[in-house]
Amino acid sequence: MKCLTWNLEWASPASKRLALMREMIDEFDPDVICYTEVIRSVLPDGHVIEADADYGYPPKEGRRKVILWSKTPWTEFDPLGDTGMPTGRFVSGVAVGIRFVGVCIPWKDAHVNTGRKNRKPWEDHLSYCAGLERVLHCRSAPGQPVCVLGDYNQRIPRATQPQEVADALRNAISSSFSIVTEGLKDGEDKDLIDHISVSPCLHARNLTILPRFGADRTRLSDHVGVAACLEQL
DSSP states (O other): OEEEEEEOTTOOTTOHHHHHHHHHHHHHOOSEEEEEEEEGGGOOSSEEEEOOSOSSSOOOTTEEEEEEEESSOOEEEESOOOTTSOTTSEEEEEETTEEEEEEEOOOTTTTTSSTTOOOOTTHHHHHHHHHHHHHHHHHOOTTOOEEEEEEOOSOSSOOSSOHHHHHHHHHHHOTTSEETTTTOBOTTSOBOSEEEEEOTTEEEEEEEEEOSBOTTOOBOOSSOEEEEEEEEO
16 A cells, blocks of 8 residues: 655646646555645546635635545545544545545644734644544554554654644654654755654555655645555554
């Protein structure tokens, strides 16, 4: 089972950068993809489940903060997660026996200076982590393979984020999970903010970075992507 996550930074269907990103994605040939900041119309044929359209900012046609795509049908679809989480940033379902949890955790300044303008720095991020912790506690029964992938909006290990924020994310993911992208560097020697985590009965190998720039130096996204092969233990 191959999985991949990438923040497309709202790449438009006809853009050169999207065409180059698709080439990289197709080369890896993933079975499951977590797209974040994605326009729905750019998705290839397959089976799609998506977060609620309302992520707190003025709506734009087809935009979703997080979508899960699979070659095979989804079951046990959950587009909400927990009622205490900020909306529009969570989607989960089961494909080939593995529960995938797609996340787009709010960044530090979500709704601080833009959007609703009624939050303090990290407030929505912390609320999301608390809700995610509750969701994973319910979904992570012994023996249930779970993969949490997407935009975590934190570098791991901790960089400049407050200790409280780093602890909230670690508590959300649970110490029994492996954050397999922890310490992985991008092409600019920076730790990632997009991650893949797996429950104890999963193993991830062949971690692959999808760069922010194409071979011709075309800027693809403000995030690097990451892919992995999953094996059930």
